[in-house]
Amino acid sequence: MPPILEINSAAKGFGRGRDRSEVLRELNLSVEEGDFVSIIGYSGTGKSTLINLIAGLLKPDSGSVKMDGAEIKGPGPERGIVFQNYSLLPWLTVTENVRLAVDQIYPQLSENEWAEHAARYIDMVKLTPASGKLPRELSGGMRQRVSVARTLAANPRILLLDEPLSALDALTRATLQDEIADIWQQNRTTVIWITNDPDEALLVADRVIPLLPGREGATLGDEIRVDLARPRDRKQVLTTPEFKDLKLRLVNTLLGAKKDSTPLLTKKLSAPDILPEDLGKKRDFSIFDRPAPRRRSQLQREELQIEAS
Ligand SMILES: Nc1ncnc2c1ncn2[C@@H]1O[C@H](COP(=O)(O)OP(=O)(O)OP(=O)(O)O)[C@@H](O)[C@H]1O
Numbered sequence: 174m175p176p177i178l179e180i181n182s183a184a185k186g187f188g189r190g191r192d193r194s195e196v197l198r199e200l201n202l203s204v205e206e207g208d209f210v211s212i213i214g215y216s217g218t219g220k221s222t223l224i225n226l227i228a229g230l231l232k233p234d235s236g237s238v239k240m241d242g243a244e245i246k247g248p249g250p251e252r253g254i255v256f257q258n259y260s261l262l263p264w265l266t267v268t269e270n271v272r273l274a275v276d277q278i279y280p281q282l283s284e285n286e287w288a289e290h291a292a293r294y295i296d297m298v299k300l301t302p303a304s305g306k307l308p309r310e311l312s313g314g315m316r317q318r319v320s321v322a323r324t325l326a327a328n329p330r331i332l333l334l335d336e337p338l339s340a341l342d343a344l345t346r347a348t349l350q351d352e353i354a355d356i357w358q359q360n361r362t363t364v365i366w367i368t369n370d371p372d373e374a375l376l377v378a379d380r381v382i383p384l385l386p387g388r389e390g391a392t393l394g395d396e397i398r399v400d401l402a403r404p405r406d407r408k409q410v411l412t413t414p415e416f417k418d419l420k421l422r423l424v425n426t427l428l429g430a431k432k433d434s435t436p437l438l439t440k441k442l443s444a445p446d447i448l449p450e451d452l453g454k455k456r457d458f459s460i461f462d463r464p465a466p467r468r469r470s471q472l473q474r475e476e477l478q479i480e481a482s
Pocket of ligand 1 (some may be wrong): 219
């Protein structure tokens with residue numbers, strides 16, 4: 174049987190000609206059903222681009238991204254995403270936001286059935302007492318719980334989490350990391366969790382894969398396996414030599430790749446083709462017979478080389 178998700182030699186860049194930048198290159202990844210994978214990388218390395226390729230929101234320029242052995246051609250309910258910014262409908266209650274997902278995937282459910290289904294997932298994220306509230310009445314952590322419940326209620330086979338907790342304070346973040354890990358232990362839905370936090374990656378996942386920046390685009394590095402027993406008690410785990418070793422390996426890999434990857438982006442920018450008018454100069458024409466603006470290209474062609482990391 175093919176793996177649930179397989180990426181082979183995939184590459185993705187944006188823009189054309191001189192504006193082109195290569196973001197991801199030579200990506201290879203194989204995920205088995207039930208895996209809990211975390212992909213960790215610096216900001217701007219292409220983590221969201223990678224998630225979008227898996228979600229089917231983007232297509233690779235070369236190589237392939239397959240689910241169950243078939244090319245992913247677009248978004249589908251079997252791959253559910255939770256974004257960083259909650260994306261809830263502000264005029265709907267918690268239950269109604271969750272119902273949206275249920276309605277689309279299971280239109281045949283009766284009123285009682287959908288209420289039961291939604292309630293089950295709201296309970297899973299510990300929001301039953303807030304089920305009648307609107308998003309503006311909830312804290313950031315509660316809103317993200319609703320997003321998780323809504324995505325899980327659609328019964329995806331792969332749960333894609335794109336830095337789901339980045340907007341939350343450290344304590345809420347820790348609580349939600351534990352809760353999502355607990356939910357995974359109960360339902361074993363395949364999870365791909367994108368993060369920029371080494372502790373988060375190592376505490377939640379069994380496979381941590383660094384996305385390493387490079388001059389020609391970022392690529393996935395060697396996986397670190399996390400064999401720590403579950404449920405993981407963070408207070409205990411964070412102080413163990415095993416955890417410290419894993420973190421050191423991961424952080425060294427990420428720091429090493431950053432050092433080797435100067436500059437991430439080289440672009441040629443053309444200055445605007447119109448010469449600014451000198452407004453300090455006295456004008457001897459009216460607004461109606463102003464001469465056409467002078468173009469730089471009539472005088473010279475200017476190019477500016479910038480390098481940024
Ligand atoms: N649709 C697009 N068009 C052009 N460039 C894009 C597009 N999407 C992403 N990029 C560029 O690709 C690079 C990687 O972006 P991406 O959002 O995937 O990184 P990231 O690792 O998720 O960043 P962050 O952690 O800050 O969210 C950036 O330089 C970004 O500007």
